[in-house]
Amino acid sequence: TDLAHIRNFSIVAHIDHGKSTLADRLIQETKTVADRDMKAQMLDSMDIERERGITIKAQTVRLEYEADDGQNYILNLIDTPGHVDFAYEVSRSMRAVEGSLLVVDSTQGVEAQTLANVYQAIDADHEIVPVLNKIDLPAADCDRVAEQIEDVIGIDASGAIQVSAKTGIGIHEVLEAIVAHLPAPRGTLDAPLKAMLVDSWYDPYLGVVVLVRIMDGKLRKGDRIRMMQTGAVYPVDRVGVFRPGMIPVDELTPGEIGFITASIKQVRDTKVGDTITTEKKGCETPLPGFKPSVPVVFCGLFPVDSNEFEDLRDAIEKLALNDASFSHEMETSAALGFGFRCGFLGLLHLEVIRDRLEREYDIDLITTAPSVVYHIHMKDGETRELHNPADMPDPSHVESIDEPRIKATILVPDEFLGDVLKLCQDRRGIQLDLTYAGSRAMVVYDLPLNEVVFDFYDRLKSVTKGYASFDYQLTGYRADNLVKMQILVNDEPVDALSTMVHRDRAEMRGRAMVEKLKDLIPRHMFKIPIQAAIGGKVIARETLSALRKDVTAKCYGGDATRKKKLLEKQKAGKKKMRQFGKVDIPQEAFISALKLD
Ligand code: GDP
Ligand code: MG
Secondary structure, eight states: GEEEEEEEHHHHEEETTTEEEEEHHHHHTTTOGGGGOSSHHHEEEEEEEHTTTTOOOOEEEHHHHHHOOOOEEEEEEEOOSSSGGGHHHHHHHHHOOOOEEEEEEEEEEEEEOHHHHHHHHHHHTTTEEEEEEEEEEEOOHHHHHHIIIIIIIOOOTTTEEEEETTTTTTHHHHHHHHHHHHHOOOTTTTTEEEEEEEEEEEEETTTTEEEHHHHHHOOOOTTTEEEEEOOOOEEOOOOEESSEEEEEEEEEEEOOEEEEEOOOOOOGSSSSTTTTEEEOOSSSSSTTTTOOOOOOOEEEEEEEEGGGHHHHHHHHHHHHHOOOOEEEEEEETTTTTEEEEEEEESSHHHHHHHHHHHHHHHHHHHEOEEEEEEEEETSSSSSESSSSSGOOOOOEEEEEEEEEEEEEEEEEGGGGGHHHHHHHHTTTOOOOOOETTTEEEEEEEEEGGGGGEEEEEEEEHHHHHTTEEEEEEEEEEEEEEEEEEEEEETEEGGGGGGEEGGGHHHHHHHHHHHHHHHSSSOOSSOOOOEEEEEEEEEEEEEEOOOOOHHHHHHHHOOHHHHHHHHHHHHHHOOOTEETTEEEEETTTTHHTTTTTO
C-alpha cells in the first residue's frame, strides 16, 4: 500500500473512559466486521481481561475506510494495554504508530492514566486528536473538559471531537480527523528490511505470533529473518493482518502493521522492541531504545496441597512460555515446602498470573507477600539483588541497601487532598509537586515502591471514595535504612512472612502484623505467642489464647446435621491451611497480614 494512504494510531485513555467501546464503533463504522458478528469489546481477548475490563496484550486491527475525499485509506489501530505494569509495552507500541486519539470522558475529565498515557504519546512525537466521549450523558461538560485538557496537558483542544461511543454520535468525524490530522507513516520500500517487534503471544494453533510494524523494506512468506537483539534466525511461515481475525497477505510493506509466524518455539525468544531484519543483506542499525522488560515485584507461589507441586510446575512452565516478562525459579521454604519464586512486572501482572493458575489449572495457591527487588551492597564490595526477604544476608556483612523508588502522580478532588497527602507521607513519600486544575489537585510524589506494591492503591481508593486516580513510573534506586523483619509463630520463624521494612516504621508495622495475625490464626488447644523481631530482638508481641474446653463442647453438641455441616466446613477450612510446627495458619494470612488499615 502506498504510504500516503496509511494512518497508524493508538487510543489513549484512562480506564473506563471508553477506549474499547470507541474501538468497537470504529470497527463497526468501517464495516470491518459485519454487524451480526459484532460483540462488545472486540479487541479484548483474554477472559480475565474481559472480566476486569483491561487490555493486557497490544491488540491490533486494520480498518479500511473510504474517506469523504473519495480516497481509500488503511487505518491501523493498535490498542495498547492501559495499565502501568505494562508501561514498557505501551511505550514500544506507541513507537509503532504516528498518532493517538486522546479519549477523555466528558463527564469526568482528565485522570492520572490519561496523563501517563498521553505523555507516552507525546514522547513518541505523536500527533494527538482529542476526543470527548460520553456526550450522550446529561453530566457531560465538554467545555470544562476541553479547557482542562489544555490546562493540564497543554495541547490544543479547541477542535476536540464530541462523541458518544455508545450511541455512535461523532464516529464519522473521528475517522475523518484520523485521515486529516494524523501524518502518514514514512519509510523506504527499496531498503533492507527493518521492522519493529511490537508484541508477541502464543496461539494454540499457530504457535508464537509476532506483531510487527514495518519501517523499511518488505516482509514476505519464506523470507529468512533475523532478530537483531537475540541473533536468532527463522524462516517466515505466515504473513498477515488483523481484521480483527487473522487474514493472510502476500507481503507487508513500509508503514504497515501485521503479524508473522516463523516456527518460533517460545514467546521468550521474541523480545518486545527488538528489530527484525533479513538474515542476509539486513539493515545495519537496529531501532533505538531497546531495553528488555524486567520483573520488579517478586513473590512465592506454593501449592496448598504439597502433592500438587508437579501440577504447579507444569502450569507455571506453560504460562512462562507465553509470557516473557514473567520469571520463575524453584524455591523451598521451611514453612511452605516446595514452590516457586516468581517475578512480575507489577501487582496486576501478579494477580493475572495467580488467577490463571487457580482458574485455568485448578491449583490452590499460597501467595507470599510481594517484595520489590533490593540492591544489597556487601562490605566486601559485591552487590547482590535480593528477590526474597528470606534470603537477606547477615546484616553485619551488609554495607547498605538500595530500594526502588517511583514517581507517583495522583489526581484527586480538593476535598480529599488532605487524606491523600497524609497517605503519601505515611508511606515515606516526598512531595515533588502540587498543582490545581479546576476543582482537582494533581499531586506528584517520590515514593518507595515497596510502600506502594502492597495496598497503596486500595487505601487510596478508600480514603478518596474511589475519586482519586493514580499512576506511577519507576525512577531508580536509592539507599535507605532498611531491615528484615521476621515473624515468629509459636516461637518458630515463618520465613514466608519475612519482610523488608524501614527501620523507623518497623515497630508500627510489626505491631500491625502481629495484631492482624492474631485475628487470622484460629485458636488452638494451647496458647500461641505471635512475635515480630528484627535480628533476634522482639519488637512486637501478641498472644493468641487457648481454646476453652466448653467452647469445643458446645461445637460438638447439637443435632447431627449441624454437626456434619460443621465438620465439612472444618475440612474445607483445613484444605486452605498450612501447618507450621503445631500451628495451622490459613492461606489468606500471608497476604492479609501485610495490609495496613
Ligand atoms: P475502557 O476501559 O476505556 O476500554 O472503557 P470501555 O469502553 O470499557 O467503557 C467503560 C464503560 O463506559 C462501559 O460500561 C461502556 O459501556 C461505557 N461507555 C463507553 N462509551 C460510552 C458513551 O459514549 N456513553 C455512555 N453513556 N457510556 C459509554
Ligand atoms: Mg477497555
